[in-house]
Amino acid sequence: MTEIHTEPSSTGHVSLGKYVVGFALAMILTLVSFGIAIAGVTPKYIAVIGLVIAAVLQILVHLHYFLHLDRSKDNMWNMVSIVFTALIVLVFIAGTVWVIFTLNSRLM
Amino acid sequence: MSSAVHAPAAGGHEAGGHGAENKLFGFWIYLMSDLIIFAILFATFAVMSGNFAGGPGPKQLFEVPYLFLETLFLLVSSVTYGLAVISMQSGKQKAVLFRLAITFLLGLGFVVMELMEFAHLIEEGFGPDKSAYLSSFFTLVGTHGFHVSCGLLWMLFMIIQVVRKGLTAGVRSRLMRLSLFWHFLDIVWVGVFTFVYLVGLL
Numbered sequence: 001m002t003e004i005h006t007e008p009s010s011t012g013h014v015s016l017g018k019y020v021v022g023f024a025l026a027m028i029l030t031l032v033s034f035g036i037a038i039a040g041v042t043p044k045y046i047a048v049i050g051l052v053i054a055a056v057l058q059i060l061v062h063l064h065y066f067l068h069l070d071r072s073k074d075n076m077w078n079m080v081s082i083v084f085t086a087l088i089v090l091v092f093i094a095g096t097v098w099v100i101f102t103l104n105s106r107l108m
Numbered sequence: 109m110s111s112a113v114h115a116p117a118a119g120g121h122e123a124g125g126h127g128a129e130n131k132l133f134g135f136w137i138y139l140m141s142d143l144i145i146f147a148i149l150f151a152t153f154a155v156m157s158g159n160f161a162g163g164p165g166p167k168q169l170f171e172v173p174y175l176f177l178e179t180l181f182l183l184v185s186s187v188t189y190g191l192a193v194i195s196m197q198s199g200k201q202k203a204v205l206f207r208l209a210i211t212f213l214l215g216l217g218f219v220v221m222e223l224m225e226f227a228h229l230i231e232e233g234f235g236p237d238k239s240a241y242l243s244s245f246f247t248l249v250g251t252h253g254f255h256v257s258c259g260l261l262w263m264l265f266m267i268i269q270v271v272r273k274g275l276t277a278g279v280r281s282r283l284m285r286l287s288l289f290w291h292f293l294d295i296v297w298v299g300v301f302t303f304v305y306l307v308g309l310l
Binding site: 014015016019022023026027030033034036037038041044047048051052054055058059062063066067077078081082084085088089092093095096097100 | 133136137140143144147148150151152154155172175176179180183184186187190191193194197288291292294295298299301302303305306307309310
């Protein structure tokens with residue numbers, strides 16, 4: 001049912017290998033993010049897009065390798081709730097930014 | 109015994125097995141609601157991020173190496189917590205304690221660095237009262253830091269519980285929830301160091 005997302009259901013154990021791979025990927029993505037920030041990539045929007053992609057990938061890496069979230073049946077409700085929450089988060093942040101920044105330009 | 113509580117195959121039959129699963133899922137739901145709090149703070153920060161009120165912006169305030177070290181502390185602590193969970197599954201109490209202690213110290217390093225940064229900013233006169241940008245910065249980063257501090261306190265209690273009670277079903281169940289909390293905070297930090305610090309430094 002709401003089986004533990006902190007364990008892969010196939011073995012019932014968190015494995016060392018998974019953490020090592022997760023750490024390596026997270027580390028690489030962190031370095032990429034910091035690299036983009038100090039490399040002075042131009043134009044700026046390209047750098048922002050790069051940072052967003054690296055952040056999203058790193059969040060997915062953390063969810064998969066550290067929180068052991070996957071599409072197995074045991075994880076279904078964890079998955080449903082986080083997808084729903086991600087939608088809400090997107091609406092809050094993107095919606096706020098959209099409304100406020102178009103408001104600014106209309107008032108000018 | 110070692111894997112009874114959390115192994116799906118045997119978990120349901122063990123005393124507290126179902127309870128532990130339900131508690132873990134309930135805690136997951138709490139984390140989702142916590143995510144909403146952070147979403148609101150991120151949205152607020154996004155709106156305020158250009159309002160410096162004549163005060164300093166991110167380029168004058170932050171340094172990349174300092175931020176990188178802070179990030180490293182939290183990332184490595186996530187991994188060492190994972191190692192503690194692995195030891196817990198094989199019932200190695202001493203290894204659990206050792207790895208929890210390492211995790212605690214790394215987390216403490218993160219919080220201390222953040223507090224030093226805050227103290228430095230306030231000393232320079234760039235406190236939360238300086239501009240809307242700094243207000244939202246302190247609120248967002250401070251809320252995350254407060255969560256990490258609560259996690260540290262929780263970890264301290266768990267270390268004491270492991271020493272006094274051993275790796276009982278209850279202690280394991282709590283360690284698994286703290287695991288979720290700790291990894292979750294690292295995910296929020298990915299958002300913070302990317303959007304608050306690095307995007308600001310571009």
